[in-house]
Amino acid sequence: MKNRVVRCTQILLFVLSFTLEVDVGAESHVSLLTQKKPLNYPQNCDSNTSDCGYKTYPERKYLLKVPKGTLTLGSDSIVVRKSDARYALVKGMVMFNGEFDFVIETPMGTIKTRTPHSDLIIEKSDGSYIIKVILGEAEIDPLGSNTSIRVLAGYENRLSGVNDRGVATTAFPKPIDVSTFFQTWASLYSGDKNQFEKDLTQFKISHSRAVQAISEVYSETSDREIASYEHAMKLRNERIKKDTEERTKIRKMFERRLKGMD
Amino acid sequence: MKTKYFIPFCLILIFGIHFAFMNFKMFFSSGSLISEELVQTRTKLEKEKLKTEVAYYELESLRQQVAINLPGNILPKEYPVRNLASITRSNVKNPLSQFEGDRLFREGKAYFRQKDYIKSNELLSNLILNYRYSPHLPEAYFLLIEGFYQIEDFETCLEELDVMINQFPDNELTGYAMLRMGQIFEKRERLDDAKSIYQSVIQSFKNKELKKQAQILFDGLSL
16 A cells, blocks of 8 residues: 555656756857748748848847858848849858859948858958858959959958948958857858768868968068068168268368368 | 556546646636737847848948949048038938938939829928938929929929028029929919029029020020
Protein backbone atom coordinates (compact mmCIF):
# COMPACT_ATOMS: atom_id res chain seq x y z
CA MET A 1 0.00 0.00 0.00
CA LYS A 2 2.80 2.37 0.99
CA ASN A 3 4.68 1.65 -2.25
CA ARG A 4 1.58 2.38 -4.29
CA VAL A 5 1.11 5.78 -2.63
CA VAL A 6 4.75 6.64 -3.26
CA ARG A 7 4.41 5.52 -6.85
CA CYS A 8 1.26 7.59 -7.38
CA THR A 9 2.89 10.64 -5.80
CA GLN A 10 5.87 10.28 -8.12
CA ILE A 11 3.59 10.04 -11.18
CA LEU A 12 1.58 13.03 -9.97
CA LEU A 13 4.73 15.09 -9.50
CA PHE A 14 5.96 14.05 -12.93
CA VAL A 15 2.72 15.17 -14.57
CA LEU A 16 2.49 18.42 -12.62
CA SER A 17 6.02 19.33 -13.60
CA PHE A 18 4.65 19.96 -17.11
CA THR A 19 2.57 22.85 -15.82
CA LEU A 20 5.66 24.74 -14.64
CA GLU A 21 6.63 27.55 -16.95
CA VAL A 22 10.28 27.27 -17.65
CA ASP A 23 11.90 30.11 -19.59
CA VAL A 24 15.39 29.57 -20.77
CA GLY A 25 16.89 32.82 -21.96
CA ALA A 26 20.22 32.53 -23.64
CA GLU A 27 22.45 35.58 -23.34
CA SER A 28 23.56 35.49 -26.95
CA HIS A 29 23.24 33.11 -29.85
CA VAL A 30 26.14 32.25 -32.08
CA SER A 31 23.80 32.45 -35.04
CA LEU A 32 20.80 34.76 -34.98
CA LEU A 33 17.39 33.14 -34.98
CA THR A 34 15.71 33.16 -38.36
CA GLN A 35 12.57 35.23 -38.69
CA LYS A 36 9.74 33.36 -40.41
CA LYS A 37 8.52 36.30 -42.44
CA PRO A 38 9.99 39.80 -42.73
CA LEU A 39 7.96 42.97 -42.33
CA ASN A 40 7.04 44.45 -45.69
CA TYR A 41 6.38 47.95 -46.87
CA PRO A 42 4.19 48.67 -48.84
CA GLN A 43 1.79 46.16 -47.30
CA ASN A 44 1.97 42.65 -48.79
CA CYS A 45 4.54 43.48 -51.41
CA ASP A 46 6.74 40.57 -52.48
CA SER A 47 9.95 39.70 -54.29
CA ASN A 48 8.36 40.61 -57.63
CA THR A 49 7.36 44.10 -56.56
CA SER A 50 9.82 46.86 -57.15
CA ASP A 51 10.54 49.22 -54.22
CA CYS A 52 9.46 46.61 -51.70
CA GLY A 53 11.00 47.17 -48.27
CA TYR A 54 11.95 44.28 -45.96
CA LYS A 55 12.71 44.61 -42.27
CA THR A 56 13.89 42.18 -39.61
CA TYR A 57 13.24 42.40 -35.89
CA PRO A 58 16.12 43.00 -33.48
CA GLU A 59 18.12 39.80 -32.81
CA ARG A 60 16.62 38.08 -35.84
CA LYS A 61 17.85 37.43 -39.36
CA TYR A 62 16.03 36.67 -42.56
CA LEU A 63 17.20 34.79 -45.63
CA LEU A 64 15.91 36.49 -48.73
CA LYS A 65 16.17 34.27 -51.78
CA VAL A 66 17.08 36.31 -54.83
CA PRO A 67 17.67 34.97 -58.37
CA LYS A 68 21.43 35.50 -58.03
CA GLY A 69 21.84 33.97 -54.57
CA THR A 70 20.85 34.61 -50.97
CA LEU A 71 20.69 37.94 -49.22
CA THR A 72 20.75 37.54 -45.44
CA LEU A 73 19.37 40.47 -43.50
CA GLY A 74 20.99 40.93 -40.09
CA SER A 75 19.44 42.07 -36.84
CA ASP A 76 17.09 45.09 -37.17
CA SER A 77 18.04 45.60 -40.81
CA ILE A 78 16.16 47.09 -43.75
CA VAL A 79 16.59 46.54 -47.48
CA VAL A 80 14.52 47.81 -50.39
CA ARG A 81 14.19 45.76 -53.56
CA LYS A 82 14.93 47.81 -56.68
CA SER A 83 15.05 44.89 -59.11
CA ASP A 84 15.88 41.17 -59.06
CA ALA A 85 19.60 41.90 -58.93
CA ARG A 86 19.57 45.25 -57.14
CA TYR A 87 18.73 45.94 -53.50
CA ALA A 88 19.24 49.09 -51.43
CA LEU A 89 20.64 48.75 -47.92
CA VAL A 90 18.73 51.21 -45.76
CA LYS A 91 19.71 50.12 -42.25
CA GLY A 92 21.72 47.49 -40.43
CA MET A 93 23.73 44.87 -42.30
CA VAL A 94 23.36 42.27 -45.00
CA MET A 95 25.35 39.31 -46.19
CA PHE A 96 25.19 38.25 -49.80
CA ASN A 97 26.20 34.81 -51.06
CA GLY A 98 25.83 34.24 -54.76
CA GLU A 99 26.77 35.08 -58.31
CA PHE A 100 28.37 38.13 -59.90
CA ASP A 101 26.59 41.33 -60.95
CA PHE A 102 24.42 41.54 -57.87
CA VAL A 103 24.22 45.19 -56.84
CA ILE A 104 23.72 46.66 -53.39
CA GLU A 105 22.77 50.29 -53.55
CA THR A 106 23.62 52.96 -50.96
CA PRO A 107 23.14 56.76 -51.07
CA MET A 108 26.92 57.12 -51.59
CA GLY A 109 27.29 54.64 -54.45
CA THR A 110 26.85 51.01 -55.36
CA ILE A 111 28.60 47.76 -54.50
CA LYS A 112 28.64 45.01 -57.10
CA THR A 113 29.81 41.40 -56.91
CA ARG A 114 32.36 40.50 -59.57
CA THR A 115 33.06 36.79 -59.24
CA PRO A 116 30.89 33.69 -59.94
CA HIS A 117 30.80 33.00 -56.22
CA SER A 118 30.99 35.94 -53.87
CA ASP A 119 30.41 36.26 -50.15
CA LEU A 120 30.35 39.72 -48.69
CA ILE A 121 29.00 41.59 -45.71
CA ILE A 122 27.91 45.19 -45.95
CA GLU A 123 27.23 47.12 -42.81
CA LYS A 124 25.88 50.61 -42.30
CA SER A 125 27.73 52.31 -39.48
CA ASP A 126 27.80 56.01 -38.50
CA GLY A 127 26.44 57.15 -41.86
CA SER A 128 29.08 55.16 -43.80
CA TYR A 129 28.96 51.72 -45.36
CA ILE A 130 31.65 49.14 -44.57
CA ILE A 131 32.18 46.48 -47.24
CA LYS A 132 33.84 43.25 -46.11
CA VAL A 133 34.58 40.68 -48.79
CA ILE A 134 34.85 37.14 -47.44
CA LEU A 135 35.13 35.22 -50.71
CA GLY A 136 35.38 36.38 -54.31
CA GLU A 137 35.60 40.01 -55.25
CA ALA A 138 33.45 43.13 -55.16
CA GLU A 139 33.53 46.49 -56.88
CA ILE A 140 32.59 49.84 -55.36
CA ASP A 141 31.29 52.59 -57.63
CA PRO A 142 31.41 55.77 -55.54
CA LEU A 143 28.85 58.44 -56.41
CA GLY A 144 30.23 61.15 -58.67
CA SER A 145 33.31 59.11 -59.65
CA ASN A 146 34.08 57.44 -62.96
CA THR A 147 36.49 54.94 -61.49
CA SER A 148 35.53 51.78 -59.64
CA ILE A 149 37.37 50.43 -56.63
CA ARG A 150 37.96 46.70 -56.34
CA VAL A 151 37.74 44.99 -52.98
CA LEU A 152 39.42 41.59 -52.87
CA ALA A 153 38.70 38.67 -50.54
CA GLY A 154 39.95 39.30 -47.02
CA TYR A 155 39.80 43.08 -47.43
CA GLU A 156 37.40 45.72 -46.23
CA ASN A 157 36.74 49.25 -47.39
CA ARG A 158 34.54 52.11 -46.30
CA LEU A 159 32.20 54.17 -48.46
CA SER A 160 31.29 57.57 -47.00
CA GLY A 161 29.51 60.77 -48.04
CA VAL A 162 30.32 63.05 -50.95
CA ASN A 163 33.38 65.26 -50.33
CA ASP A 164 34.16 68.83 -51.46
CA ARG A 165 35.24 67.56 -54.89
CA GLY A 166 31.76 66.12 -55.50
CA VAL A 167 32.84 62.47 -55.14
CA ALA A 168 31.80 59.92 -52.50
CA THR A 169 34.75 59.10 -50.24
CA THR A 170 36.36 55.69 -50.02
CA ALA A 171 39.04 54.66 -47.56
CA PHE A 172 42.35 52.92 -48.10
CA PRO A 173 41.62 49.15 -48.43
CA LYS A 174 42.77 47.16 -45.41
CA PRO A 175 42.48 43.57 -44.17
CA ILE A 176 39.22 42.83 -42.41
CA ASP A 177 39.35 43.66 -38.72
CA VAL A 178 38.76 40.20 -37.29
CA SER A 179 38.16 41.33 -33.69
CA THR A 180 34.39 41.49 -34.23
CA PHE A 181 34.13 40.04 -37.69
CA PHE A 182 33.81 36.34 -36.82
CA GLN A 183 30.95 37.01 -34.44
CA THR A 184 29.14 39.02 -37.14
CA TRP A 185 29.79 36.41 -39.82
CA ALA A 186 28.70 33.53 -37.59
CA SER A 187 25.54 35.38 -36.59
CA LEU A 188 24.51 35.73 -40.24
CA TYR A 189 25.78 32.34 -41.40
CA SER A 190 23.09 29.81 -42.19
CA GLY A 191 25.01 26.78 -43.51
CA ASP A 192 26.10 23.82 -41.39
CA LYS A 193 29.08 23.70 -39.08
CA ASN A 194 31.32 21.72 -41.50
CA GLN A 195 30.67 24.19 -44.31
CA PHE A 196 31.43 27.08 -41.99
CA GLU A 197 34.75 25.47 -41.08
CA LYS A 198 35.60 25.10 -44.80
CA ASP A 199 34.65 28.71 -45.52
CA LEU A 200 36.64 29.81 -42.50
CA THR A 201 39.74 27.98 -43.76
CA GLN A 202 39.36 29.63 -47.16
CA PHE A 203 38.87 33.02 -45.52
CA LYS A 204 41.92 32.46 -43.35
CA ILE A 205 44.06 31.96 -46.49
CA SER A 206 42.76 35.08 -48.24
CA HIS A 207 42.95 37.14 -45.05
CA SER A 208 46.57 36.14 -44.39
CA ARG A 209 47.39 37.05 -47.99
CA ALA A 210 45.71 40.42 -47.44
CA VAL A 211 47.63 41.01 -44.22
CA GLN A 212 50.90 40.06 -45.94
CA ALA A 213 50.19 42.22 -48.99
CA ILE A 214 49.13 45.18 -46.93
CA SER A 215 52.17 44.82 -44.65
CA GLU A 216 54.32 45.01 -47.80
CA VAL A 217 52.40 48.11 -48.84
CA TYR A 218 52.83 49.60 -45.38
CA SER A 219 56.51 48.69 -45.41
CA GLU A 220 56.89 50.24 -48.87
CA THR A 221 54.98 53.32 -47.74
CA SER A 222 57.14 53.70 -44.63
CA ASP A 223 60.29 53.17 -46.76
CA ARG A 224 59.07 55.92 -49.07
CA GLU A 225 58.33 58.15 -46.10
CA ILE A 226 61.83 57.55 -44.75
CA ALA A 227 63.36 58.09 -48.20
CA SER A 228 61.42 61.31 -48.75
CA TYR A 229 62.41 62.51 -45.25
CA GLU A 230 66.06 61.70 -45.96
CA HIS A 231 65.82 63.46 -49.31
CA ALA A 232 64.25 66.53 -47.66
CA MET A 233 67.01 66.53 -45.02
CA LYS A 234 69.66 66.24 -47.73
CA LEU A 235 68.16 69.18 -49.63
CA ARG A 236 67.95 71.20 -46.41
CA ASN A 237 71.59 70.51 -45.57
CA GLU A 238 72.64 71.39 -49.12
CA ARG A 239 70.69 74.65 -48.89
CA ILE A 240 72.24 75.50 -45.52
CA LYS A 241 75.69 74.71 -46.94
CA LYS A 242 75.05 76.87 -50.00
CA ASP A 243 73.74 79.74 -47.86
CA THR A 244 76.78 79.53 -45.60
CA GLU A 245 79.10 79.52 -48.62
CA GLU A 246 77.33 82.56 -50.11
CA ARG A 247 77.45 84.40 -46.80
CA THR A 248 81.15 83.64 -46.47
CA LYS A 249 81.71 84.79 -50.07
CA ILE A 250 79.87 88.09 -49.46
CA ARG A 251 81.65 88.63 -46.16
CA LYS A 252 85.01 88.13 -47.87
CA MET A 253 83.94 90.53 -50.63
CA PHE A 254 83.09 93.20 -48.06
CA GLU A 255 86.33 92.56 -46.25
CA ARG A 256 88.24 93.05 -49.54
CA ARG A 257 86.35 96.30 -50.25
CA LEU A 258 87.00 97.60 -46.75
CA LYS A 259 90.65 96.87 -47.10
CA GLY A 260 90.64 98.66 -50.46
CA MET A 261 91.85 95.65 -52.34
CA ASP A 262 89.25 95.97 -55.16
CA MET B 1 -7.69 -6.89 -11.70
CA LYS B 2 -8.72 -3.74 -9.88
CA THR B 3 -5.09 -2.84 -9.17
CA LYS B 4 -4.26 -3.39 -12.82
CA TYR B 5 -6.58 -0.54 -13.93
CA PHE B 6 -5.95 1.77 -10.97
CA ILE B 7 -2.79 3.45 -12.25
CA PRO B 8 -3.98 4.01 -15.87
CA PHE B 9 -7.25 5.39 -14.46
CA CYS B 10 -5.32 7.81 -12.23
CA LEU B 11 -3.15 8.91 -15.12
CA ILE B 12 -6.11 9.52 -17.44
CA LEU B 13 -7.85 11.44 -14.68
CA ILE B 14 -4.80 13.59 -14.00
CA PHE B 15 -4.24 14.30 -17.69
CA GLY B 16 -7.90 15.15 -18.10
CA ILE B 17 -7.86 17.55 -15.17
CA HIS B 18 -4.64 19.09 -16.39
CA PHE B 19 -5.99 19.51 -19.92
CA ALA B 20 -9.22 21.06 -18.66
CA PHE B 21 -7.30 23.37 -16.33
CA MET B 22 -5.07 24.61 -19.12
CA ASN B 23 -8.03 25.27 -21.40
CA PHE B 24 -9.94 27.11 -18.70
CA LYS B 25 -6.85 29.13 -17.90
CA MET B 26 -6.47 30.10 -21.53
CA PHE B 27 -10.15 30.96 -21.86
CA PHE B 28 -10.54 33.11 -18.75
CA SER B 29 -7.13 34.68 -18.65
CA SER B 30 -6.74 38.08 -20.36
CA GLY B 31 -2.99 37.52 -20.64
CA SER B 32 -3.26 35.94 -24.06
CA LEU B 33 -5.29 38.88 -25.36
CA ILE B 34 -2.79 41.37 -23.99
CA SER B 35 0.15 39.47 -25.46
CA GLU B 36 -1.65 39.36 -28.82
CA GLU B 37 -2.21 43.11 -28.66
CA LEU B 38 1.42 43.55 -27.70
CA VAL B 39 2.54 41.58 -30.74
CA GLN B 40 0.26 43.66 -32.99
CA THR B 41 1.51 46.94 -31.52
CA ARG B 42 5.10 45.82 -31.91
CA THR B 43 4.48 44.89 -35.55
CA LYS B 44 2.86 48.27 -36.14
CA LEU B 45 5.77 50.05 -34.52
CA GLU B 46 8.31 48.12 -36.58
CA LYS B 47 6.38 48.97 -39.76
CA GLU B 48 6.42 52.65 -38.85
CA LYS B 49 10.17 52.40 -38.25
CA LEU B 50 10.56 50.76 -41.64
CA LYS B 51 8.64 53.59 -43.35
CA THR B 52 10.64 56.27 -41.54
CA GLU B 53 13.97 54.64 -42.31
CA VAL B 54 13.08 54.32 -46.01
CA ALA B 55 12.09 58.01 -46.04
CA TYR B 56 15.41 58.96 -44.39
CA TYR B 57 17.28 56.81 -46.90
CA GLU B 58 15.61 58.64 -49.79
CA LEU B 59 16.41 61.97 -48.16
CA GLU B 60 20.04 60.94 -47.73
CA SER B 61 20.20 59.83 -51.38
CA LEU B 62 18.81 63.20 -52.42
CA ARG B 63 21.38 65.01 -50.25
CA GLN B 64 24.25 63.06 -51.81
CA GLN B 65 22.92 63.72 -55.33
CA VAL B 66 22.67 67.42 -54.57
CA ALA B 67 26.21 67.37 -53.16
CA ILE B 68 27.69 65.94 -56.37
CA ASN B 69 25.79 68.47 -58.46
CA LEU B 70 26.90 71.48 -56.45
CA PRO B 71 29.37 73.58 -58.41
CA GLY B 72 32.93 72.99 -57.28
CA ASN B 73 33.62 76.66 -56.65
CA ILE B 74 30.89 76.89 -54.01
CA LEU B 75 31.90 74.00 -51.82
CA PRO B 76 35.41 75.05 -50.77
CA LYS B 77 34.10 78.43 -49.70
CA GLU B 78 32.22 77.03 -46.77
CA TYR B 79 31.26 80.29 -45.12
CA PRO B 80 28.51 81.48 -47.49
CA VAL B 81 27.02 77.98 -47.62
CA ARG B 82 26.99 77.74 -43.85
CA ASN B 83 25.62 81.24 -43.60
CA LEU B 84 22.77 80.33 -45.90
CA ALA B 85 22.21 77.10 -43.99
CA SER B 86 22.01 78.97 -40.70
CA ILE B 87 19.22 81.10 -42.12
CA THR B 88 17.18 78.28 -43.54
CA ARG B 89 17.92 75.33 -41.23
CA SER B 90 16.51 76.95 -38.07
CA ASN B 91 13.09 76.93 -39.63
CA VAL B 92 13.34 73.40 -40.93
CA LYS B 93 13.47 71.67 -37.59
CA ASN B 94 12.54 68.29 -38.94
CA PRO B 95 14.21 67.09 -42.15
CA LEU B 96 11.13 65.01 -42.78
CA SER B 97 9.03 68.16 -43.16
CA GLN B 98 11.18 69.20 -46.10
CA PHE B 99 10.85 65.73 -47.52
CA GLU B 100 7.08 65.90 -47.10
CA GLY B 101 7.05 69.32 -48.81
CA ASP B 102 8.98 67.83 -51.74
CA ARG B 103 6.53 64.97 -51.95
CA LEU B 104 3.51 67.30 -52.01
CA PHE B 105 5.10 69.38 -54.75
CA ARG B 106 6.01 66.31 -56.83
CA GLU B 107 2.54 64.87 -56.55
CA GLY B 108 0.86 68.23 -57.17
CA LYS B 109 2.95 68.71 -60.30
CA ALA B 110 2.09 65.20 -61.50
CA TYR B 111 -1.65 65.89 -61.13
CA PHE B 112 -1.17 69.21 -62.90
CA ARG B 113 0.45 67.42 -65.83
CA GLN B 114 -2.47 65.02 -65.89
CA LYS B 115 -4.75 68.10 -66.03
CA ASP B 116 -6.38 67.14 -62.74
CA TYR B 117 -6.30 70.74 -61.54
CA ILE B 118 -8.56 70.26 -58.54
CA LYS B 119 -6.26 67.66 -56.98
CA SER B 120 -3.13 69.56 -57.92
CA ASN B 121 -4.56 72.77 -56.39
CA GLU B 122 -5.41 70.90 -53.20
CA LEU B 123 -1.88 69.53 -52.81
CA LEU B 124 -0.15 72.77 -53.76
CA SER B 125 -2.34 74.80 -51.37
CA ASN B 126 -1.38 72.35 -48.63
CA LEU B 127 2.30 72.84 -49.50
CA ILE B 128 1.99 76.65 -49.48
CA LEU B 129 0.09 76.63 -46.20
CA ASN B 130 2.17 74.15 -44.21
CA TYR B 131 5.67 74.22 -45.70
CA ARG B 132 6.52 77.91 -45.97
CA TYR B 133 10.25 77.23 -46.28
CA SER B 134 10.01 74.82 -49.18
CA PRO B 135 12.31 75.77 -52.08
CA HIS B 136 9.45 74.90 -54.45
CA LEU B 137 7.22 77.71 -53.21
CA PRO B 138 7.46 80.06 -56.26
CA GLU B 139 6.79 77.19 -58.67
CA ALA B 140 3.97 75.93 -56.43
CA TYR B 141 2.35 79.38 -56.52
CA PHE B 142 2.72 79.52 -60.28
CA LEU B 143 1.15 76.08 -60.78
CA LEU B 144 -1.62 76.92 -58.33
CA ILE B 145 -2.44 80.16 -60.20
CA GLU B 146 -2.36 78.31 -63.50
CA GLY B 147 -4.60 75.61 -61.99
CA PHE B 148 -7.17 78.16 -60.83
CA TYR B 149 -7.01 79.83 -64.26
CA GLN B 150 -7.66 76.53 -66.00
CA ILE B 151 -10.74 75.78 -63.88
CA GLU B 152 -11.83 79.40 -64.45
CA ASP B 153 -11.77 80.36 -60.75
CA PHE B 154 -10.45 83.80 -61.62
CA GLU B 155 -11.10 85.45 -58.25
CA THR B 156 -8.94 82.97 -56.32
CA CYS B 157 -6.41 83.11 -59.14
CA LEU B 158 -6.04 86.89 -58.70
CA GLU B 159 -5.86 86.57 -54.91
CA GLU B 160 -3.04 84.03 -55.12
CA LEU B 161 -1.27 86.12 -57.73
CA ASP B 162 -1.41 89.11 -55.42
CA VAL B 163 0.38 87.09 -52.71
CA MET B 164 2.92 85.84 -55.26
CA ILE B 165 3.73 89.37 -56.47
CA ASN B 166 4.27 90.47 -52.87
CA GLN B 167 6.42 87.53 -51.90
CA PHE B 168 8.42 86.86 -55.08
CA PRO B 169 8.47 90.14 -57.02
CA ASP B 170 11.69 89.33 -58.91
CA ASN B 171 10.94 85.74 -59.83
CA GLU B 172 10.41 85.09 -63.55
CA LEU B 173 7.47 82.83 -62.74
CA THR B 174 5.76 85.87 -61.21
CA GLY B 175 6.13 87.54 -64.63
CA TYR B 176 4.48 84.59 -66.36
CA ALA B 177 1.72 84.56 -63.75
CA MET B 178 1.21 88.29 -64.39
CA LEU B 179 0.57 87.51 -68.04
CA ARG B 180 -2.30 85.30 -66.85
CA MET B 181 -3.54 88.25 -64.79
CA GLY B 182 -3.53 90.38 -67.93
CA GLN B 183 -5.49 87.71 -69.78
CA ILE B 184 -8.08 87.64 -66.99
CA PHE B 185 -8.45 91.42 -67.29
CA GLU B 186 -8.84 91.00 -71.04
CA LYS B 187 -11.64 88.49 -70.50
CA ARG B 188 -13.33 91.00 -68.20
CA GLU B 189 -12.85 93.70 -70.84
CA ARG B 190 -10.60 95.76 -68.58
CA LEU B 191 -8.25 96.36 -71.49
CA ASP B 192 -6.39 99.34 -70.00
CA ASP B 193 -5.57 97.36 -66.86
CA ALA B 194 -4.40 94.45 -69.02
CA LYS B 195 -2.18 96.81 -71.05
CA SER B 196 -0.57 98.28 -67.94
CA ILE B 197 0.11 94.77 -66.63
CA TYR B 198 1.84 93.77 -69.90
CA GLN B 199 3.85 97.02 -69.88
CA SER B 200 4.87 96.39 -66.31
CA VAL B 201 6.12 92.89 -67.25
CA ILE B 202 8.08 94.29 -70.22
CA GLN B 203 9.73 96.91 -68.01
CA SER B 204 10.36 94.86 -64.87
CA PHE B 205 11.73 91.52 -66.08
CA LYS B 206 14.93 90.73 -67.92
CA ASN B 207 13.94 87.36 -69.38
CA LYS B 208 13.75 87.80 -73.16
CA GLU B 209 11.15 85.10 -73.76
CA LEU B 210 8.89 86.56 -71.08
CA LYS B 211 9.30 90.06 -72.49
CA LYS B 212 8.54 88.79 -75.98
CA GLN B 213 5.33 87.13 -74.86
CA ALA B 214 4.26 90.24 -72.95
CA GLN B 215 5.01 92.34 -76.04
CA ILE B 216 2.91 90.05 -78.29
CA LEU B 217 -0.04 90.27 -75.88
CA PHE B 218 0.39 94.03 -75.59
CA ASP B 219 0.54 94.43 -79.39
CA GLY B 220 -2.58 92.25 -79.71
CA LEU B 221 -4.47 94.71 -77.52
CA SER B 222 -3.13 97.77 -79.33
CA LEU B 223 -4.46 96.64 -82.70
